[in-house]
Amino acid sequence: MVSQIVRITNPTGLDVKPAGGLCKEAMKFKCKVTYCYGGGNIANAKSVLSVLGSSIKYGEEIQLICEGEDEEEALAHLVACLEKGLED
Secondary structure (H helix, E strand, O other), rough: EEEEEEEEOOOOOOHHHHHHHHHHHOOOOOEEEEEEEEEOOEEEEEHHOOOOOOOOOOOEEEEEEEEEOOHHHHHHHHHHHHHHHOOO
């Protein structure tokens, strides 16, 4: 398991389009991809409904967690995507 804290840079947070972008990128990997937010809540980064339900806003931090076969590659890729901002 690997993890990293990431600040959300999308001006609209993780609303519909950025949530879809995150899920699309996470689905490229075999490992389990989740994130921890707001006092210990956990969301599945491969589920648009789970991401939308977390209501992550601009500037908030999440702890991205990858577990499994390609976890290192997945973490690096997803952190880069989140830091540059997902399409909204």
